[in-house]
Amino acid sequence: LRPRGKVLPEYARAHNRALVLQTLYDAERLSRADLARETGLTRVTISDLVAELISDGLVAVRGHREGSRPGKPAVMLEIDATAHQVIGLDLSEPDRFRGAILDLHGVILHTDQVPLNGSTGDDALAKAVELLDLLRQRTTRPVLGVGVGSPGIVDLAGIVLSAPNLRWTDLPLQQVLEYSSGLPVQVANDANTAALAEHTFGDGFGDVMLVKIGRGVGAGLLIDGVPLFGSRFAAGEIGHVVVDAEGGAPCACGKSGCLETWMSVPSLRAALAEADAAFAEAAAEADAEADAAPSDRDRRRVAVLRAAGEHLGIALAPVVGALNLSEVVLSGPSELLDGPLLDAVIRTVRARTMAEFHGELTVRMATNPDDVVLRGASVLVLADQLGVS
Amino acid sequence: LRPRGKVLPEYARAHNRALVLQTLYDAERLSRADLARETGLTRVTISDLVAELISDGLVAVRGHREGSRPGKPAVMLEIDATAHQVIGLDLSEPDRFRGAILDLHGVILHTDQVPLNGSTGDDALAKAVELLDLLRQRTTRPVLGVGVGSPGIVDLAGIVLSAPNLRWTDLPLQQVLEYSSGLPVQVANDANTAALAEHTFGDGFGDVMLVKIGRGVGAGLLIDGVPLFGSRFAAGEIGHVVVDAEGGAPCACGKSGCLETWMSVPSLRAALAEADAAFAEAAAEADAEADAAPSDRDRRRVAVLRAAGEHLGIALAPVVGALNLSEVVLSGPSELLDGPLLDAVIRTVRARTMAEFHGELTVRMATNPDDVVLRGASVLVLADQLGVS
Numbered sequence: 001l002r003p004r005g006k007v008l009p010e011y012a013r014a015h016n017r018a019l020v021l022q023t024l025y026d027a028e029r030l031s032r033a034d035l036a037r038e039t040g041l042t043r044v045t046i047s048d049l050v051a052e053l054i055s056d057g058l059v060a061v062r063g064h065r066e067g068s069r070p071g072k073p074a075v076m077l078e079i080d081a082t083a084h085q086v087i088g089l090d091l092s093e094p095d096r097f098r099g100a101i102l103d104l105h106g107v108i109l110h111t112d113q114v115p116l117n118g119s120t121g122d123d124a125l126a127k128a129v130e131l132l133d134l135l136r137q138r139t140t141r142p143v144l145g146v147g148v149g150s151p152g153i154v155d156l157a158g159i160v161l162s163a164p165n166l167r168w169t170d171l172p173l174q175q176v177l178e179y180s181s182g183l184p185v186q187v188a189n190d191a192n193t194a195a196l197a198e199h200t201f202g203d204g205f206g207d208v209m210l211v212k213i214g215r216g217v218g219a220g221l222l223i224d225g226v227p228l229f230g231s232r233f234a235a236g237e238i239g240h241v242v243v244d245a246e247g248g249a250p251c252a253c254g255k256s257g258c259l260e261t262w263m264s265v266p267s268l269r270a271a272l273a274e275a276d277a278a279f280a281e282a283a284a285e286a287d288a289e290a291d292a293a294p295s296d297r298d299r300r301r302v303a304v305l306r307a308a309g310e311h312l313g314i315a316l317a318p319v320v321g322a323l324n325l326s327e328v329v330l331s332g333p334s335e336l337l338d339g340p341l342l343d344a345v346i347r348t349v350r351a352r353t354m355a356e357f358h359g360e361l362t363v364r365m366a367t368n369p370d371d372v373v374l375r376g377a378s379v380l381v382l383a384d385q386l387g388v389s
Numbered sequence: 390l391r392p393r394g395k396v397l398p399e400y401a402r403a404h405n406r407a408l409v410l411q412t413l414y415d416a417e418r419l420s421r422a423d424l425a426r427e428t429g430l431t432r433v434t435i436s437d438l439v440a441e442l443i444s445d446g447l448v449a450v451r452g453h454r455e456g457s458r459p460g461k462p463a464v465m466l467e468i469d470a471t472a473h474q475v476i477g478l479d480l481s482e483p484d485r486f487r488g489a490i491l492d493l494h495g496v497i498l499h500t501d502q503v504p505l506n507g508s509t510g511d512d513a514l515a516k517a518v519e520l521l522d523l524l525r526q527r528t529t530r531p532v533l534g535v536g537v538g539s540p541g542i543v544d545l546a547g548i549v550l551s552a553p554n555l556r557w558t559d560l561p562l563q564q565v566l567e568y569s570s571g572l573p574v575q576v577a578n579d580a581n582t583a584a585l586a587e588h589t590f591g592d593g594f595g596d597v598m599l600v601k602i603g604r605g606v607g608a609g610l611l612i613d614g615v616p617l618f619g620s621r622f623a624a625g626e627i628g629h630v631v632v633d634a635e636g637g638a639p640c641a642c643g644k645s646g647c648l649e650t651w652m653s654v655p656s657l658r659a660a661l662a663e664a665d666a667a668f669a670e671a672a673a674e675a676d677a678e679a680d681a682a683p684s685d686r687d688r689r690r691v692a693v694l695r696a697a698g699e700h701l702g703i704a705l706a707p708v709v710g711a712l713n714l715s716e717v718v719l720s721g722p723s724e725l726l727d728g729p730l731l732d733a734v735i736r737t738v739r740a741r742t743m744a745e746f747h748g749e750l751t752v753r754m755a756t757n758p759d760d761v762v763l764r765g766a767s768v769l770v771l772a773d774q775l776g777v778s
Binding site for chain 2: 012206207209221223228229230232234238240241243245255319322323324325326353
């Protein structure tokens with residue numbers, strides 16, 4: 001590992017504090033002796049750090065170890081998930097901005113939303129400020145910070161470099177929201193935010209790619225738990241990768257056969273509507289001949305979903321191969337994704353990569369697609385304020 | 390960033406020592422005051438560390454700063470690249486194992502080789518041991534360590550999990566070579582090793598994907614300068630990603646249209662030979678009609694190379710898109726790769742990704758394809774023994 005900077009005593013203390021919090025997050029309940037053993041820190045250091053964390057309201061005493069050996073039973077500690085709150089914003093939905101108040105375990109305590117009514121630019125920004133203000137008034141505990149999942153390309157300073165649907169260019173979203181709320185704010189791309197939620201609250205660990213299917217198609221990548229940003233903060237922008245140069249439909253970007261022409265929610269809905277129309281026409285003709293086939297409608301819909309899944313699989317196979325990914329997660333409308341489409345993705349990726357390397361590859365739906373950005377936004381705050389993930 | 394373990398005083402010292410070495414590697418020549426400024430460490434700490442590094446023979450005094458202001462001119466320090474040597478082995482070539490003695494700047498001082506004569510398994514292992522022994526006898530300075538680029542899947546302990554061409558399975562190569570030589574040994578996949586060389590000695594920085602084209606096709610990936618291994622140490626194994634499910638040739642792996650059927654050196658040579666034969670046949674016919682076209686041979690060869698490049702581009706586009714890569718480097722026979730094939734890769738990747746994100750993408754040949762694994766092997770040793778990259 002390449003050294004990045006000097007190690008200072010204050011850094012060491014912050015590092016050790018984060019290490020204790022991380023260990024408590026992972027293990028749920030531990031004694032001071034457990035913590036010393038797990039972290040390798042001395043008991044004196046642990047006692048000192050734990051006292052500080054209890055006084056900060058981040059760690060709480062929760063009884064004694066059950067079934068302890070004779071003698072003084074060990075005092076058990078855990079994260080005090082409810083003494084602080086976190087605000088999460090999801091700016092990636094088509095028609096509204098949605099926000100939540102969460103506890104430190106990412107449990108949603110309250111949600112609010114502001115309809116967009118087609119707002120873009122400064123109007124859309126004003127609605128984000130409004131939503132954050134609404135939520136801040138509803139918090140009932142000290143607020144650790146605000147996490148925001150934004151569409152588009154977001155740099156490390158929380159500047160939205162480009163979010164075409166909201167017509168945001170070089171918008172210092174993090175700064176604006178910090179100024180308006182007086183709270184620390186972290187902004188990241190919505191798919192990256194969602195990937196953080198799956199990594200932190202799901203069963204997965206290590207490398208994960210989350211593909212978020214909505215108005216467009218984007219992905220969030222975590223390598224060994226760390227978000228990947230790319231050379232120009234555009235990692236995961238796979239929506240305009242061409243998957244079918246010859247047979248593809250024209251795309252808004254000017255190319256043909258982009259992944260979005262197959263996989264965005266509007267593209268999927270349009271293709272299904274077309275299949276339904278073709279069925280209706282065929283049924284009308286068949287009726288005339290008294291030879292209707294009602295299951296034919298489903299068959300046509302399944303063919304549409306399968307073709308879309310195959311094209312997503314074609315785009316994913318080289319990425320799965322190059323990164324030797326263990327987990328791909330799809331997030332978006334379950335009624336479209338969870339079924340023939342997901343099956344086709346799995347089949348296509350398996351058929352196009354080496355089974356011996358990727359036999360354990362998991363391709364699955366996100367655990368809670370609707371809230372995944374909000375919960376990931378809370379992880380941004382935990383990482384920024386407490387150094388845990 | 391997630392904390393990985395406690396910060397100990399010894400760790401801090403090793404970290405600071407590596408930081409001083411890294412700073413000297415990057416800057417070439419610095420005074421003690423420069424080092425203090427660049428690293429943020431105190432002058433006392435710097436003096437202490439520099440004294441230790443000079444006594445270890447890793448840093449040397451090289452005169453005084455030219456054109457200094459009046460007063461005592463600053464003593465200049467640099468890496469003492471020639472006081473130690475490093476041994477590198479490249480086990481990835483088809484017919485031989487090749488090795489080199491290098492200085493600490495990755496300059497090759499001496500090379501040796503052992504012909505394989507079709508050896509596999511323990512016989513091939515014995516030849517690697519023999520080559521290392523040969524090289525060790527030729528070293529003229531204390532040896533810092535041995536770096537090895539091996540084909541196949543290599544885990545973090547230097548065990549070759551699978552290298553089909555050498556018939557190696559779960560071979561503890563690092564351990565065997567350490568035992569036989571008495572030197573510290575680091576083993577990594579050949580493409581990863583080559584990527585390290587390009588990153589360390591080339592102009593590139595940040596993320597890089599090196600595609601190594603030989604008997605097979607494999608890639609090495611560095612994300613922010615750190616090698617990516619994947620969930621089962623098989624990151625970069627893109628040779629058996631299917632790029633043409635319908636039109637592809639059958640592959641040894643059982644699938645059809647794998648990237649290797651287009652891009653491996655044997656596949657390229659076979660396709661060129663076929664094009665030459667087709668030309669000869671056409672020329673014979675044309676001769677009969679007194680209508681020969683000599684440039685037609687070149688045209689056929691260019692078409693073969695272009696088609697191969699296009700298929701590599703098809704495989705790379707989703708990876709470039711997902712990772713927002715800034716640099717792709719090809720390593721292999723220049724007479725095959727550097728020309729219409731490279732041009733077709735660039736054109737295809739550009740046509741299949743978003744220009745606004747990837748406009749600055751560089752696709753180029755490796756700076757010194759023949760020695761890239763040997764030089765990368767020396768980087769493995771520098772990283773392991775000195776903490777620099």
